Amino acid sequence: MRKIDTIKDNGFFLPTLKYKELMILEYMDNNPDTTQKELGKAIGAATSMINAYIDEYEMNGYVRREYITSKKVKYHVTPKGQKRKNYLNVTYIQELMDLHKLAKAGVEEFLKRVSQKGFHSILLYGAGEVAEIILNVVNNTEDIDMKVQAIVDDDLEKRGTELLGYPVISKVDIKKYEHDGVMVSSYTFENIIRSHLLQMGYEDEKIIQFFGEWE
Template sequence: MILNLIEKDPNITQREISTAINIAVSMVNTYIDMYEKEGLLEKEHISTKTVRYHITKKGIERRKFLNIGYLDNAQTIYDSAKENIDAFLYNLSNKGYKDILLYGAGEVAEILLQTITSKNTPINVLAVIDDNLKKQQKYLVNKQIISFKEALDYKHDAILISSYANNEIIYMNLVSTGYDKNKIIKYFDI
């Protein structure tokens, strides 16, 4: 990541790198010194406080090699996560759930919707519930975002909580409204 950032902006500061990748400035300095010793980059001292970095040919080759390794690892994680989602959806289907509502119009709901759409699973998402008024009446993937009150008009088998951050809050809110606990599915409890 450091080599990527430097290649994009040779005038980037160590503090900017630190902020971008969320590590201490001292760690950035250690890595840059190591990269210089390995011949991956060269420093050009513009002034006592200003340094411009230049990625060497060896540094570009190393960055490309590391990027391929990163992509390979990311693909492995992605494939594993997709298998987990597929198994989860298959399990829901086997339990007799067909028409469901998602609760939480964020990244998790988006990934679930994309998986359901691409896999042509027997699970049918009717809509996505969200308490954020700015999201309501918009669409996530291909499903409308609605309020909980509107959701009660939908004939559905269950509500799948698709929020990690608000998982418990949503569950408690559903229970406090008298919604049937047996119809609440918590994705992050499985």
């Protein structure tokens, strides 16, 4: 049985009827021997609601039920159902792209404000997903006058490696790089990282907090 993402995995999206329909059709298509209980778990709905959804999809010609026994059913997504699933997929991807553009615009605006303050050469502190996002925006936005020199991280396993081609270094190596400031690219450890930098004698006005208050 192929595992696919469930509604519970998507913390930022409300489970609309269209999204539930897409999830059910996708799940059925990959797992025709599934049960209504499994479908309910996948989309976070009661079994009674799943039955109602399937009745509707069957009435619309999207799904056909094959009764193996009186209790065992195999679900088949029909050609019409495939067409419907493809439409829902395209619509879903388009909405994700719109959300991505909105989120990217917010990061771009922040980085532009930072560069306008004179931070044109920076180090990132925190070699994780946030750093990847910042690097992608910096590298793919022409009007951001900023260059990342390296990424600082306290994880021994990350040091000496690279993130998107940028070296991951120790905080003791910060002074080896000519830079205007350090941008803290960690949400969980933001305050701890700031404290470490201050304890090292790093200038407070050169610490840029991506998630905290900064002007």
